Amino acid sequence: MEKKVSFTLAGDERIKKTRDFKSVFEAGKSLGGSTVALYFVMKNTGKPRAGFIASKRFSKRAVDRNRAKRLMREVFRLNKHKLVPCDIVFIARKGLKGASYKDVEKDFLDIALKAGILRDR
Template sequence: MSDQGFPRRQRLLTAGDYQHVFAHASFKVHGKGLLVLARPNALGYPRVGFVFSKKNVRRAVDRNRLKRLVRESFRLQSHRLPAVDIIVLARRGVDALDNATLHRQLHGMWRRLEKDVRKQSVASTPSP
């Protein structure tokens, strides 16, 4: 098996993992149809979870397509991301976006998240 997979350790698996991010989200990145919530973790690598409700994305086909696209985008960018727990939430209308648009948007959202985390870590580090 190659190292290009999406192992369990890179996923938010339990309800407690999700609740912890929802309750203590330090970072929010907005995009068209998507919202990313994140908080630092002590694991040394990023983890991701999805919340794509039927209310916002009606058809299962569209929810599954979104999950595949977000999972693939995260997998390709995870080496650049800091150690954070991430939740990607879908908003209404995201299912109308095509794959290329979603991919570009996700790439930009990962970059903004990386920049925001780096900026906060520099700001919280005391100067000598």
């Protein structure tokens, strides 16, 4: 029987606490693309979790930072079933400002493939 894939983003699939962000930054590895940079650390159990950062260095306008976080959340939400259990922190880069969803998704999948966090399917 085939396993059903859920495309929701539950609270336990998000990194929210400062100590969790710090642990990913300290113990994890990083790779970057033109629209996003990823910090990631592998886990043995559970499901993938993600945190999202769009700082004032990315844009002074809150509307731009919020759009960036929405795009990154959507990319994670629709592709999390392809990932191995890991903690990921997405960081918005300047290239994300005018990017479409497809641009961000392609960039994320390229980085994830390079990082080795995509499942073999």
